[in-house]
Amino acid sequence: MNERPGFALITGASRGIGQAILERLGADGFTLVGTATSAAGAGLISERLAQRGWPGAGWALDLGRADASVLEETVHGFEGRFGPIRVLVNNAGIARDDLLLRMSEEAWQSVLEIDLSAVFRLTRVCLRTMLKERQGRIINMASVVALSGNPGQVNYAAAKGGLLGFTRSLAQEVGSRGITVNAVAPGFIDTDMTRQLNSKQRETLIERIPLKRLGTAADVAACVGFLASGGAGYITGETLQVNGGMYMS
Numbered sequence: 532m533n534e535r536p537g538f539a540l541i542t543g544a545s546r547g548i549g550q551a552i553l554e555r556l557g558a559d560g561f562t563l564v565g566t567a568t569s570a571a572g573a574g575l576i577s578e579r580l581a582q583r584g585w586p587g588a589g590w591a592l593d594l595g596r597a598d599a600s601v602l603e604e605t606v607h608g609f610e611g612r613f614g615p616i617r618v619l620v621n622n623a624g625i626a627r628d629d630l631l632l633r634m635s636e637e638a639w640q641s642v643l644e645i646d647l648s649a650v651f652r653l654t655r656v657c658l659r660t661m662l663k664e665r666q667g668r669i670i671n672m673a674s675v676v677a678l679s680g681n682p683g684q685v686n687y688a689a690a691k692g693g694l695l696g697f698t699r700s701l702a703q704e705v706g707s708r709g710i711t712v713n714a715v716a717p718g719f720i721d722t723d724m725t726r727q728l729n730s731k732q733r734e735t736l737i738e739r740i741p742l743k744r745l746g747t748a749a750d751v752a753a754c755v756g757f758l759a760s761g762g763a764g765y766i767t768g769e770t771l772q773v774n775g776g777m778y779m780s
């Protein structure tokens with residue numbers, strides 16, 4: 532899709548699904564900026580890119596702390612180096628599970644902050660360039676629980692459900708400018724986030740999945756790669772489910 536050079540920005544690219552997205556979009560020829568919460572994590576992303584000979588950089592970004600002016604300054608700094616932003620993958624996310632009656636205000640606020648409000652702030656910054664350029668792809672990482680619900684995850688399901696409404700609304704706002712906005716809703720994917728489950732919980736979960744396995748980060752990254760590609764140019768406001776059939780709608 533790139534007539535002029537530009538770059539793809541992936542939040543939470545240090546581990547898990549985000550790291551797999553970095554690999555996928557790098558293989559697809561994108562210049563990449565990937566974020567991690569620490570300077571060490573950002574350094575590792577830069578090293579990973581350099582080892583493969585891919586242009587791009589790591590960015591130390593804590594979405595809970597960065598205000599709009601820092602986001603704007605940094606994104607514009609990368610645009611000075613790499614050209615306009617073409618793809619934004621809002622992948623970073625956290626979970627703080629508990630039953631509603633036991634859930635602290637802090638667990639509620641922090642998940643809403645990182646998984647939803649930060650997406651609003653970063654997207655607003657990146658959208659300005661995309662509007663000017665009249666092209667762009669925004670891909671938001673939701674979750675199966677946004678659709679199915681899940682006990683113990685009212686905060687996470689509310690944030691990810693909000694992200695789906697955000698995706699559809701923004702898709703309608705910016706479609707006339709050649710920008711697509713889509714979501715990916717993974718099921719249970721084998722990453723640090725799900726490695727907290729014990730073996731009994733994993734077995735029970737796998738029983739419920741028609742494809743009889745947890746997903747891999749690469750399974751999710753393949754869908755992101757597709758949504759960022761020219762082949763997905765007529766898809767917007769959509770949610771791609773990557774859940775091995777555990778929830779069908």
Ligand code: NAP
Pocket residue numbers: 542543544545546547548549566567568569572592593594595622623624625645672673674675716717718719720721722723724725
């Ligand atoms: P993960 O392995 O826990 O990795 C989380 C990533 O987000 C890391 O790169 C982390 O950076 C970054 N991050 C955490 N807090 C952040 C903050 N405050 N500011 C900026 N970045 C932050 O997670 P994952 O399993 O790959 O999940 C990626 C996305 O997929 C999330 O949005 C998650 O909700 C969604 N998802 C995951 C699953 C699953 O089964 N794994 C299922 C459905 C949806 P550091 O490395 O620096 O900590």
